[in-house]
Amino acid sequence: MTTVSSDPTVAAEAATRVGRARTLPPLTPKLVAGVGLAGAIILFGLIGPLVVGDPSRVNDIGLSGPSGEFLLGTTQTGQDVLAQLAYATRGSLIIGAVVGVLSIALSAFFGIVGAYAGGWVDEGFSLFSNVMLVIPGLPLVIIISSYVQDKSLLLIAVVLAITSWAGSARVLRGFTLSVRSRDYVAAARVSGEKSWRILCVEILPNLIPLLASQAVFAVIFAILGEAGLSFLGLGASGSFTWGTMLYYAQNGLALRLEAWWWFVPPGLLIALFGAALSLINFSIDEIINPKLRTQTRAARKGWGFSRRELKTIAKEDEL
Amino acid sequence: MSLKSPRRRRTVGVVGSLAAAALLLSACSSSPESGEAGESTITVFNGSTGTITENFNPFSSTALQPTNGVVFESLYWYNAAQDEDPVPVLATAFEWNEEGTELTITTREGVTWSDGEDFTAEDVAFTFNLVAETPELNTTGLSAVAEATDENTVVLTFEEQSFMQEPSVLGNRGIVPEHIWKDVADPITEVNSSPVGTGPYTVESFSPQSYLLTKNENYWEEGKPAIDQVRYISLENADSASAALLAGDIDWMSSFLPGLEQLLADNEQLSYVNTPALTTSIFTCSNPELGCEGPQTDAAVRQALYYGIDREQLNNLAGGGFASPASPTMILPERDARWIGDSANSEVPSGAEVDQAEQILEDAGWTEGSDGIREKDGERLSLTIQTVSGWSDYISLNDAMTQQLAEIGVELNPVQLSWNEWNNNQTLGQFQLSLDSIGLQPSNNPYFTYNRWYASTQTVPVGESASAGNAARYSNPIVDEAVLTAGATSDEAVQAEQYAIIQGEIVRDMPYIPIYVNSMLTEFSTENAVGWPSNDDPYALAAAWKSWDNGVILKTITPAE
């Protein structure tokens, strides 16, 4: 999942070509849509819980459709779906954020530091992350999470982070290795700059787009992973996330009782949030790898495009 | 592509010709008499999930569920659905001596094993001796020597007075054929893949996804069973079970399906029966002397919880409206009313009796604190209640009770744990409140309930494992004495007196707070078979997972016309 879009060698060459000049992505429609969507969902997760009522409050009208009182209807026990959704959004976003930060920290440490230091440190770190990579994550998470007492949101997040950083570390290592051998880094070293300075000032800025893209992947992975765990009944207990909401909806046979207002919204929010992050990632990818941006028309003609195809492409370029 | 099963109602046009052929096939086979395809088959989902491994060893605790009752039979059958005398199966009479140390059993004549050999008293004696001599198989603590004194008589001689062994000896032990089992090298790990039993069905075929039982042609009861084949399948969860039921794939299953009436509404062949038998209760760690901590060690708090909850709302929200009233004596008010000593204790209140609950707390010195939660000597009346994550009806109970109890100034903090942790906490006594249920014992005699959950012989201090039953750490010499006396007699009048004493104590002390008798829903299809237990005629406990009753139901139902 994480490895495909950023082949280290290609990306590295590309990034150094771009240099440090451009680290902010251009405002493409994809990016605008992605940021807008993700922003709206994050806002809902932040403000929602403050506005809605108590998500656990039961009510005598169970499983009623959307109405004036309950905008998204109620669950089996008459709990307000909208209130639950707000709390669940917050819960899932917390998991996403914690996993994103932790797994980036871990992968940066094992990937970048290892690659920069080289030698035995690199061998050891690389071996360690490769081993972590081949140890299957989901079964490990299942076993660990059935071990942990009274699972809180944070614990689930930590478990997910521990099992998910290795892929990114490998990508980062490849990238760092190629940046490290660039001339300007060598020049800095010769001029007597300190190692940490080279790492932070010369190398790290080049890695920012890649780190961002890996973080986005980690967030998607975490939210989906938590939902999967919850579906299996192994998620965070006693707290609301999109996954636990789906779990209870599924347990309450929401789909079969045609209570779509209970089953659809959490899944849809996950999908939308994931899509928004993917859109953002598309844009980041295009910075990391400028070849993905546009091709010259001449080249296209040479590759046997028909006139009509060229026209559509031309239109696209103007967009 | 598939040849659609003729027994299924689903008609599908995946591939024109094949589907048409399947339809043709189903048209031919719809009448029950038309050759092999007309054999009556029903499909049972008994709650097994995932892969199935073969094990028809009636001594094994992991045996496949139909092993006991369907393939192997016991001497008597104790009906858990009704208050009635044990029904003779492989025995026709039994008698205790005065002291309760010798049990004489008369075995049934004219019974043959499914391989054609005759069933005799020797087989019965062999079975009990095998159990008594093999500690690994002896899960009921049987200490007896069995001897076949003649063709049809077995005498079990116990080491001590054993009236209360009666249900487990007579009703909970499948009898195996001596001529086969005497050659079994290791009865512990034997999987017994082609079992020879006396039951109404024998094993026809097995695969890890499903197994098929077929009619025992030699069955001793004339004209039974009427259904030719019984198939057992495995499904993952309630959702797939409900889907399969609605698709017509399942004839008999027992799952709590939310919105059951709505699901079955359009389907006249599907029906259900509700046989409440388990009392959902709040288990409390009640005994400070054995190490329990928290406000619930005060009997007044337990009483207040008992009166403070609104059971009608709980039933509507969590019980699907299917639960029936419990009794504070933990006796099922419908089935076993005759065992309730004081009729004032026959049923729990249905609504919340807020005034009474508050009065109890006031009298006990729990006064309202600044945040609305009561307190006493600086201790807040705040309780943690544990349940298993995923047990959605219990979680709903907790949500609703949290709200209800806030009215009387009690704070409830629900936590959800994995089954392992929940179970671990409960057996070790490391909990304040815990949701669980009480019921379904070897026989309907309340002795088993009182002995298991209330006797101090069944408990240990907090920190040790009380897996025997008394998780509340309840310890009361009066109750102990009465349990002992009741267990030492077979005279029901004496027992009833003793139970009345126990009831007086436990209704006051309330170590387990009854909520309601939870529903036990069983769904049937009358497409292939009729004659299922119903509310009018609950001739056996309908649950598809109940071992011994299964055999009775399977030999009672008949093919649908």
Add this chain to the structure above:
Amino acid sequence: MRYVLQKIVFYIVAFWAALTLNFVLPRLMPGNPVDIMLSKLAQRGPVTPETRQAIELLLGTDSQQPILDQYVQYMGQVLTGNLGISVTFFPAPVSQVISQTLPWTIGLIGISTVISFLLGVGLGQLAGWKRGSWLDNVIPVTTMFQSVPYFWLALILVFLLGSVWQIFPINGGYDVWETSPGWNAGFIGSVIYHGTLPALTIVLSSIGGWMLGMRNMMVSTLSEDYIVTAEAKGLRPRRIMTTYAARNAVLPSVAGFAISLGFVVAGSIVTEAVFSYPGIGSALLQAVGSNDYALMQGIFLVITLSVLGANLLVDLLYSLIDPRTRARA
């Protein structure tokens, strides 16, 4: 030589780490199998203190033994292929439970992963070749399928295609009523029919990743100088696309495929839960639910081995198709 040595060390360390992790984790879990089995028994009938003793005897759980001895014993057993006895399925050995579930998992999820990979790479190649075509525009959509929670999508599809329109069966690995396992047309047909919907959901939710990866690599490769050279030589576009561009562009995808093939067994858990499919994933969930140490260890081991095996296979394959790997060696 260093490359080979590195690889060997890597596989040995990974194997050892997996084994050890496998040993340590279940032992840290709360509860012990005897208590759990007792409580399960209690739901079915009476439980006495004698029962406890009987079960302890039965399972041979001797918690007094020092952990180090257990570790040595465990290593010895695993290396001789003895995975112990399952508690849940007593007295069935773990290897029996695994062998009756593993083929289903590999069959269903293995095949759908291969289909997804081939289809994804093929379509990604075309999309990268014809940038801006309709196919290229479909890519963001397929990527979005990846962000949809797999089980949610699968449950909706099961509900619609299985229950509402009744095109596909809703659960199980084959039609247990009409067929019995064996090499006959009826059974095989039934297996394929029952596997179609689960396979479809897997392909739907995973194809986007392959497409995107391949398309991006294709686009990058097409701007390489040797493509221009090839074009200047007047080679036919088709040849440029397949022999020059795609062959090089597919390399990262193959590496990704190694990992994903190994995760077949792991990823099956959710699929099998949705479709009541009789594979190894549902056996793992059963094992976790009943603290079945032996079964959990066995299944985790099989999953890890399959990941390691798949990686090894691709490492070998990769060195064949990518000469640079050999040069590094």
